[in-house]
Amino acid sequence: MLLDEEVFAVILAVSIIASALGIALTLKPGNPEPFTAIGLLNEECRIGEYPEVVVNNSFIKLCIYVANYLGKPGYFKVVYRIALNETFPSNTTFSPENMVEEWRVVLGDGENKTFPVNVPVYSLRGETRVALVFELWVYDGSANTWIYTGRWNHLYVNITV
Amino acid sequence: MKYAYTACIALLLVLAMSTPLVVQSSDFDSEVGVLVEEAGKLYSKGVDVAMVIEKLDNAIALYESGRIDEAYAALSEARSMIMDLSSVADRVYYYNTLVKAVTVAVLAVIPIAIYLLLPRIYLYVWFKTRRKWIVRG
Numbered sequence: 251m252l253l254d255e256e257v258f259a260v261i262l263a264v265s266i267i268a269s270a271l272g273i274a275l276t277l278k279p280g281n282p283e284p285f286t287a288i289g290l291l292n293e294e295c296r297i298g299e300y301p302e303v304v305v306n307n308s309f310i311k312l313c314i315y316v317a318n319y320l321g322k323p324g325y326f327k328v329v330y331r332i333a334l335n336e337t338f339p340s341n342t343t344f345s346p347e348n349m350v351e352e353w354r355v356v357l358g359d360g361e362n363k364t365f366p367v368n369v370p371v372y373s374l375r376g377e378t379r380v381a382l383v384f385e386l387w388v389y390d391g392s393a394n395t396w397i398y399t400g401r402w403n404h405l406y407v408n409i410t411v
Numbered sequence: 412m413k414y415a416y417t418a419c420i421a422l423l424l425v426l427a428m429s430t431p432l433v434v435q436s437s438d439f440d441s442e443v444g445v446l447v448e449e450a451g452k453l454y455s456k457g458v459d460v461a462m463v464i465e466k467l468d469n470a471i472a473l474y475e476s477g478r479i480d481e482a483y484a485a486l487s488e489a490r491s492m493i494m495d496l497s498s499v500a501d502r503v504y505y506y507n508t509l510v511k512a513v514t515v516a517v518l519a520v521i522p523i524a525i526y527l528l529l530p531r532i533y534l535y536v537w538f539k540t541r542r543k544w545i546v547r548g
Contacts (some may be wrong), residue, residue: 272518277513280455322451323464325444330511350413354440354475356447356467359454391448394441 281321281359288328288386288388289315290403295321295364304407306372312369312405313399314384316355325389327354330367333383333404343399344385347374373409381406437473442486443467449493456504463492 292299293311301310318324331347339345348369355363374380385402389395446467450460470485 258529262522262526265525269518269521276514276518302489323460325447326543350495352540354443354471356443356464356471358461358464361464378533389440389444389447391441391444394444396440408494 261347264401281319284320284401286324286326286388286399287315287317287362288384288401288403289317290384290405292332292363293366295366300405301407302315303410305327306411307370307372309368310407311364311366312382313364315362315364316357316386316407317401318357319360320388322360323356325353325354325356325391327389328388329385329387330369331383331385332372333381334374334377335352335381336380338404339383339398341384343376344353344387345383345385371407371409378409379406380409443471447491449497453493453496453500456500457507457530458496458500458503460496463489463496466492487488516527 284375289297290300291297291313292301293313295313295315300312304310314328316326316328318326329344329349330351330353331345331349333345333347337345337347351367353365353367355365357363369382371380371382381404383402383404386399387396388399390397414432446463449469450463453463454460466485466489469487473479473485474482
């Protein structure tokens with residue numbers, strides 16, 4: 251035979267695999283694993299070189315990064331609190347400390363935003379080492395409520411007088 | 412029995428005092444939330460909602476800077492953009508579905524076409540490239 255049968259079989263097999271892969275990629279769901287992300291950056295909006303010692307009742311500049319991979323647009327807010335070890339947030343509960351500031355942002359699917367913030371820092375209940383906690387919340391339009399995403403960032407600082 | 416009641420009451424008290432995972436929102440938040448939800452429905456149909464998202468984000472920035480009237484005006488603009496996009500959403504959805512169906516059909520036909528046509532095309536090319544050959548005895 252002019253066209254070798256084995257060569258023909260290999261070409262056919264490759265075409266079947268490529269076709270199946272192409273169909274699977276075409277029909278795959280938009281975002282099988284939705285998630286959100288929050289990041290804390292220094293005042294130049296870079297990782298590292300965070301302030302370690304802060305004067306009591308002063309302000310420090312930081313940057314916050316928020317990303318949306320929920321597979322749909324989302325309405326987010328970042329809540330800033332000053333917390334101690336015993337009032338830290340967890341993956342399921344937010345910190346019980348009072349909110350100091352909050353920032354809102356609307357992001358499309360796959361979008362992210364980095365924005366500078368100027369946050370007040372002060373000693374909490376006389377403690378000289380506090381954590382600056384930034385929690386990510388998402389708005390649930392069907393229930394008309396803010397829901398804690400379970401994602402947060404923190405930065406420990408030592409307070410001086 | 413008394414201890415069981417005490418334990419139940421203590422458990423209920425702890426649950427009642429535990430921190431809730433949700434927080435009630437303001438009117439502005441609920442308006443933005445509704446519009447984001449609407450934009451999400453359009454997005455799921457394949458409509459490009461980037462302009463709406465930008466407008467909503469702009470409204471929030473205005474609200475946070477204390478320009479409340481301008482913020483609500485931006486929300487109104489976003490609402491009208493969503494209404495405009497809603498009118499074409501179904502058409503976009505059907506078009507995207509059709510494109511997807513045609514893509515799948517074409518991909519599914521490729522192996523069959525190779526099975527049926529490859530030997531014929533190969534033979535045709537083989538004979539065509541050798542048509543001037545002279546066979547000598």
